[in-house]
Amino acid sequence: MTVPNRNLVSHRDVRELRGPLMVVGDADGVGWDEFAGVDVEGGPERHALVLEVNGDQALLQVLEGTDGMRLGGISVRFQGRPLHIPVGPEWLGRVCNGRGEPLDGGPPVTADTVEPVGGWPLNPVYRIPPKEAVITGISAIDALTTLVRGQKLPIFSVAGLPHLTLATQIAAQSRSGGRNFRVVFAAMGMTHADIAYIRDRLEERSAAGELVLLLNAADDPVIERILTPRIALSIAEHLAYEEGSDVLVVMSDMTSYAEAVREVSAARKEIPARRGYPGYLYSDLATLYERCGRVQGREGSVTIVPVLTMPSGDMTHPVPDLTGYITEGQIVLSPDISARDIYPPVDVLSSLSRLMRSGAGKGRTREDHLDVAAQVLAAMARARQASELAELVGEDALGEADRAYIAFRSAVEEKLLNQGVDEYRSLEQTLGLAWEALALLPRRELSMISNELLDRYLPGPLGGARL
Amino acid sequence: MSTLPRTAAPALAPIREAIRSGSAAQAQTILDTAERQAAEIRERGRSEAGQIRSRAEADGREAARAEAVLRSARARREAGRTVLAREEELREELRRQVLAEAARLRSDRRYPALLEALRDQARQLLGAGARTSEAPGGGITASLGSRSVDLSLPALGSAALERYAGEVRDLWQE
Numbered sequence: 001m002t003v004p005n006r007n008l009v010s011h012r013d014v015r016e017l018r019g020p021l022m023v024v025g026d027a028d029g030v031g032w033d034e035f036a037g038v039d040v041e042g043g044p045e046r047h048a049l050v051l052e053v054n055g056d057q058a059l060l061q062v063l064e065g066t067d068g069m070r071l072g073g074i075s076v077r078f079q080g081r082p083l084h085i086p087v088g089p090e091w092l093g094r095v096c097n098g099r100g101e102p103l104d105g106g107p108p109v110t111a112d113t114v115e116p117v118g119g120w121p122l123n124p125v126y127r128i129p130p131k132e133a134v135i136t137g138i139s140a141i142d143a144l145t146t147l148v149r150g151q152k153l154p155i156f157s158v159a160g161l162p163h164l165t166l167a168t169q170i171a172a173q174s175r176s177g178g179r180n181f182r183v184v185f186a187a188m189g190m191t192h193a194d195i196a197y198i199r200d201r202l203e204e205r206s207a208a209g210e211l212v213l214l215l216n217a218a219d220d221p222v223i224e225r226i227l228t229p230r231i232a233l234s235i236a237e238h239l240a241y242e243e244g245s246d247v248l249v250v251m252s253d254m255t256s257y258a259e260a261v262r263e264v265s266a267a268r269k270e271i272p273a274r275r276g277y278p279g280y281l282y283s284d285l286a287t288l289y290e291r292c293g294r295v296q297g298r299e300g301s302v303t304i305v306p307v308l309t310m311p312s313g314d315m316t317h318p319v320p321d322l323t324g325y326i327t328e329g330q331i332v333l334s335p336d337i338s339a340r341d342i343y344p345p346v347d348v349l350s351s352l353s354r355l356m357r358s359g360a361g362k363g364r365t366r367e368d369h370l371d372v373a374a375q376v377l378a379a380m381a382r383a384r385q386a387s388e389l390a391e392l393v394g395e396d397a398l399g400e401a402d403r404a405y406i407a408f409r410s411a412v413e414e415k416l417l418n419q420g421v422d423e424y425r426s427l428e429q430t431l432g433l434a435w436e437a438l439a440l441l442p443r444r445e446l447s448m449i450s451n452e453l454l455d456r457y458l459p460g461p462l463g464g465a466r467l
Numbered sequence: 468m469s470t471l472p473r474t475a476a477p478a479l480a481p482i483r484e485a486i487r488s489g490s491a492a493q494a495q496t497i498l499d500t501a502e503r504q505a506a507e508i509r510e511r512g513r514s515e516a517g518q519i520r521s522r523a524e525a526d527g528r529e530a531a532r533a534e535a536v537l538r539s540a541r542a543r544r545e546a547g548r549t550v551l552a553r554e555e556e557l558r559e560e561l562r563r564q565v566l567a568e569a570a571r572l573r574s575d576r577r578y579p580a581l582l583e584a585l586r587d588q589a590r591q592l593l594g595a596g597a598r599t600s601e602a603p604g605g606g607i608t609a610s611l612g613s614r615s616v617d618l619s620l621p622a623l624g625s626a627a628l629e630r631y632a633g634e635v636r637d638l639w640q641e
Binding site: 008009012025090102105110199207 | 533541547551558592613614615616626
């Protein structure tokens, strides 16, 4: 009878405990990033990660912290490899904590395949560009900042705005043409009230076996928060590239994740960079965001929607700033629009999906989609100028065109952008609403759309009532 | 105040008649307008009431649908929870049986050979100088310096369950 792997060997030479850190001696052969189980006398098993190795000493970070531990009563079992998790469709429909342990009363998730949570490096030339739209059923996104299979499109928000409602609505409603659509929702640093809200909102998709829910609460261990998105992405990669599904990974809130990175970095006494975040925050975020995409010869795709709250609405804060370097556009939520009771409060003039051209338009969504989006955005910019002018001279003093632009903006905000928190709008409905708003403008102003499309789609007699 | 001569009365009669009929016509017009306006208001009121009623009906339907969705989601969650709890019970039961079977190995006639194999295993893991002893629950524990190894029967039983997770899953997947 052979018993493999060295995780049966317990190391008891624990030399120091400091904060979340633990120094273990006589640990020859242990490698960086190795995962370990920690048995504590009279307590449940804890988990640790090797941060550094020096000679025969290893420095570990204990996920659950070292509170209640004392030298002499601890034994550490190194697993001989970084944290691996089982991956496969067994995750679908399950609700787990940020470390992948069940919260739904079921057995631990097991599968025939295990993968490292950090993912395998992929030859960059095997990546193929994102293509085809993911329809979220939310007009503001589908019409103007279309999400594309394999894209990473963050939502930039501010505390107090309904970003969690939007994130859960995207997770609950999104679908792509034809293929299996699966969602992995990684919640990080959430309050228990938020967690209950997320579970309620995503119940239907979860019960349908299309959703994996990983929930890291605000009072859960900090390192766990660092693992949560990695576990989510490992699950997603397998579902996408092995099972052939289109997988959407929603990660909320990435600011909370970055704060966890900062906390761990401070515990390791690393030199802080901007606002105390470590200098490697950029590459750390990139190791997450860059795991999305499509792969040559494989069916599925991984699309990432990270949600981040900008402290004090500051877009130059390191987290949104560095995220913006890596991701392909952004959806910005605005407190001003939210104050006007418009949901989702998307600031369309600050939002952008850089890959929209790969996912929308003729042969992908609808022939008029890109032109309509361009025209709506151009008209919204002009409407902003007109409303600024109206504040100075009064609306009555404006010309006919400017008044039409202001009416257009109201129609866009109240009819096209404003939507119920459970409402699914098909792309046809969304584009129909956009055309209704455009019909409020004189036809001569619609210079970004060809006459042919205007004749076909503009409501009113002869393609536009206001000739 | 001047008075008109008597002879003026017949002369004014057509004017009086014209004024009277004019005012009667005007009164009729005003009356007609008022009636029309009243009818319009009544009609508007009716259609507004209709709209309010249909909006309220739509709201009610939407609220009922939302409530039904929520209720069915909760029911499904409850059902899902029951299924998962049952799976966990099965797993626990299997674990209990595996550990009981593992403990029974102690009375197996091949147990001494098993102990010897485990001693070899412990020495492979820790080194030739490892001190081994029989664990209270059966099997072997060994140590060398600060390192130790638990090859007791309960530990081996648990490890086997983890290793054959796929077969454990078959309990409820088939």
